[in-house]
Each structure stands twice: as structure tokens, then as C-alpha cells.
Amino acid sequence: MPKITTGTRMRREQGAALLTALVLMLAVLMTGVASTRSALQNARAATHERDRVLAVQMADAGLLDAERDIEGGDGPTSARASAFSAGLTAAFAAGCGDDAPYDGLCAYDADPSRHLATLADDDGPAVAFGTFTGSVMPASSAGLPAEAPRYLIELMPPGGDGHLYRISARGAGALPHSYAAIQGYYRKPIDGSPGRRIGWREIGNWSEQYASR
Numbered sequence: 001m002p003k004i005t006t007g008t009r010m011r012r013e014q015g016a017a018l019l020t021a022l023v024l025m026l027a028v029l030m031t032g033v034a035s036t037r038s039a040l041q042n043a044r045a046a047t048h049e050r051d052r053v054l055a056v057q058m059a060d061a062g063l064l065d066a067e068r069d070i071e072g073g074d075g076p077t078s079a080r081a082s083a084f085s086a087g088l089t090a091a092f093a094a095g096c097g098d099d100a101p102y103d104g105l106c107a108y109d110a111d112p113s114r115h116l117a118t119l120a121d122d123d124g125p126a127v128a129f130g131t132f133t134g135s136v137m138p139a140s141s142a143g144l145p146a147e148a149p150r151y152l153i154e155l156m157p158p159g160g161d162g163h164l165y166r167i168s169a170r171g172a173g174a175l176p177h178s179y180a181a182i183q184g185y186y187r188k189p190i191d192g193s194p195g196r197r198i199g200w201r202e203i204g205n206w207s208e209q210y211a212s213r
Contacts, residue, residue, distance in 0.1 A: 048175070048178075051173035051174055051175045051178045052173065052178070052180060054145060054171075054173045054174060055145070055171045055172055055173035055178055055179055055180035056171060056180045056182065056202060057171065058145045058149045058171025058172055058173075058180075059149060059169045059170055059171030059180050059181060059182040059202075060169070060171070060182060060200070061129065061137065061149050061171065062129055062149025062150060062151045062169030062170065062171055063151065063167055063169040063182060063184050063197075063200060065129050065130065065133055065135055065149065065151065066127070066151040066153055066167040066169060066186075067167070067186050067195070067197065068133045068135070069084075069127070069132045069133055069151075069153065070084045070153065070165055070186055070188055070195060071084075071188075071194065071195065072084070073132040073133040073134070074132065074133055074134040075132065078101060079101050080101040080102060080132065083102065083105070084163070084165075084188060085188070085190075085192065086163075087155060087158075087163035087188075087190075089107075089155065091105050091155075092105045092106055092107045092108075092153075092154070092155040093105065093106065093107055094106075094107045095107075095118075095125075096115075096118055096124075096125040096126075096152055097125060103125055103127055103131070104125050104126055104127035104151065104152050104153060105152075105153055105154075105155070106152050106153065106154040106155070107154070107155065108154060108155060108156055108157055109154065112154075112166065112168065112183060112203070113203065113204075115152050115154070115168040115183075116168075116181055116203070116204050118152060119150060119151075119152060119168060119169075119170040119181060120170070120179075125152070126150040126151060126152050126170070127150060127151055127152070127153075128148050128149075128150050129148040129149045129150065129151075130148065137149070144174060145171065145172040145173060145174060146172045146173065146174060146175075146176065146178070147172045148172075149169055149170060149171045149172070150169070150170050151167055151168060151169040151170070152167070152168045152169075153165050153166075153167050154166040154167070154168070156185075160187070161187070161189060161190075162187050162188050162189040162190050162195070163187070163188050163190070164185060164186070164187050164188075164198075165185070165186045165187075165188065166183060166184075166185055167183065167184050167185070167186060168181065168182075168183050168203070169181065169182055169183075169184075180202060180204070181202070181203050181204040182200050182201065182202050182203060183200060183201060183203050184197055184198070184199060184200030184201075185197070185198040185199060185200075186198065
């Protein structure tokens with residue numbers, strides 16, 4: 001049996017130590033890569049969630065602007081304001097009107113989800129924020145929505161005190177193709193007193209199927 005010299009033993013031990021060190025370095029490297037990948041995924045998820053919240057807030061701003069529109073906006077004596085005060089059925093068109101002064105006014109639809117596609121149409125009848133109220137919202141800057149909110153107003157069937165309107169509003173986030181839609185109800189008394197909102201709910205987050213650009 002051949003003798004194992006001290007030098008041979010040392011070389012073997014050094015080789016084993018080098019191999020162990022390489023395995024440990026590889027394990028540390030893989031752990032670092034996994035941690036970095038997880039951190040990037042979490043950062044992306046946080047960015048998209050923050051943008052979704054912004055889009056919902058902008059949709060709510062559109063809802064508020066529609067309520068001001070119903071209350072007369074910047075033309076309290078206009079034909080549009082009179083249509084809201086009287087609940088004028090002829091002013092609310094099937095498929096939503098796109099002729100002044102009744103832009104964005106919709107006849108009742110039993111399936112409110114159909115308004116999602118109408119809101120997504122850049123050339124459709126949806127009313128842009130501030131059109132009838134004079135309100136202004138900054139857009140297209142860092143941290144701000146890519147575009148102003150837009151909305152549709154639907155006259156609901158008669159029932160209860162005053163006239164009930166369903167508002168569908170869309171808001172944009174700062175990221176491309178990032179949108180949210182909400183719907184709320186607004187009851188306007190026939191005596192001319194200020195109306196009130198009757199709740200709202202989120203009805204959709206946009207993906208490519210609704211993005212028209």
C-alpha cells in the first residue's frame with residue numbers, strides 16, 4: 001500500500017477546502033440572485049398597486065365632477081342643467097348621446113357593464129373632466145395621471161324622491177394602459193335642493209381588452 005506523504009495530504013486538503021469554498025460562494029450567489037429577484041418583483045407589485053390606487057382616485061374625481069355637472073356645473077341655466085333638474089328622458093340617448101348639449105347622457109341600460117367599453121373609447125361620447133364644470137386637473141407629469149378622468153351619466157327608471165342618476169367614471173394611472181372604473185348613484189331632488197351620492201363601487205381595472213390605444 002503506497003504511503004501518503006504529508007505534501008500529498010496537504011494538497012488534497014487544500015483541494016477539498018477550495019471546492020467547499022466554491023460551493024459556498026455559489027450558494028451565496030444564488031441566494032443573492034433570488035433575493036434580488038424577489039425584491040424587484042415586490043417593487044413592481046408595489047408600483048402597480050400604487051398606480052391602481054391612483055387610477056381609482058382619479059375615477060372618483062371623475063365621479064365628483066359628474067355630480068357637479070348634474071348640479072348645473074358652470075352653466076346652471078343651460079339646457080343641460082334643465083335636463084338634469086327635470087329628469088328629461090329625451091336628453092338621455094340609447095348608447096349615450098354625443099351631441100351638444102347632451103354629451104355623455106345615457107338612457108337606462110339593464111347591463112351597466114356595457115359602459116366599460118364606451119368609457120374606453122377615446123373617440124366615444126364620455127365626458128372629459130371639467131368639460132361642463134370648468135374644473136382643471138394637471139396630467140402627463142411625473143406621479144400624475146396620464147390623462148384626465150371621463151364619465152357617463154345614466155338616467156335611472158323613476159322611483160323614490162327626485163331623479164336618480166347612475167354615473168360611470170374612468171380614471172387613469174401614471175403607467176401606460178392603467179385605468180380603473182367606478183360607478184356611483186346620485187339622487188337629485190325635484191325641489192332644486194342639492195343632491196347626494198348614494199354609494200359607489202369599483203367595477204373594473206383596465207387591461208388591453210378595454211384599452212383603445
